[in-house]
Amino acid sequence: METIYSNLKQLGGSTVLPKSPEEAELERVANPQADTAYCIRFTAPEFTSLCPMTGQPDFAHLVIDYVPGAWLVESKSLKLYLGAFRNHGAFHEDCTVSIGRRLVDFLAPQWLRIGGYWYPRGGIPIDVFWQTGVQPEGIWIPDQGVPPYRGRG
Template sequence: MSEDPVQPLHLGRNTPLPANPADAVLDYVQNPRADELYLVRFAAPEFTSLCPVTGQPDFAHLVIDYAPGETIVESKSLKLFLGAFRNHCGFHEDVTVGIGKRLFDEMTPRWLRIGGYWYPRGGIPIDVFWQSGKPPEALWLPGQGVPSYRGRG
């Protein structure tokens, strides 16, 4: 987490894309509604990373849902973090779960889930899901809205 959760490092600045996810700094700011239970959703329909075996690009539609605690993730830093995967080699499972765990561990939301809807490689689409635990009882939890892969027809 950044030193000062009130002053984002990236917001309002020309910030280059990090060379890899480990170098990416995620900014968190104070949650203006920390006393409320609500859901935040980020969708990244054009996410890319690289296959660790072939080095070829892999494409996914990521959906990240979380119920904030004391902080929220600043969206520009999240975009830079996700963009850093463009040159990162990782299996779908490792990439999807790694993103969810990093956000959960650093931001400490009440609850978080990530759905990684990966496009086919070798004719097989892979969907990867991770969540931090049971969702809070009163949390409105819509479906992620990404249909199973059906090809062109």
């Protein structure tokens, strides 16, 4: 029997982490509630990438909120895509914005925002925020809930 999940390749089996974000295959399913406006949140508190200059690891807490249109991102494919940044060298700003843009290009959501809350390296935390436009009215979209970095205070 054909379902909205029938074309998924990665769900339900062993999958190798992609070597790079470019090689990662995002998958999507039809939104069964496409006639309703609602928000979906993904939180990745252990996101990692590499500094493109030193090769040292960088760590972030990512929060992705989106109001879907016709498509939902399949969560395992998103997890593998985010995991592919583990060996990818890029600045915090590039990682954060490129994730948001790829999801927008792939899903065509009504609205999307991403917050990249990067842990300090060299004594400076960097937080990066990107969204597609004005937050839609009439949809409950909670604050991302990640406090500004305070150190040991």
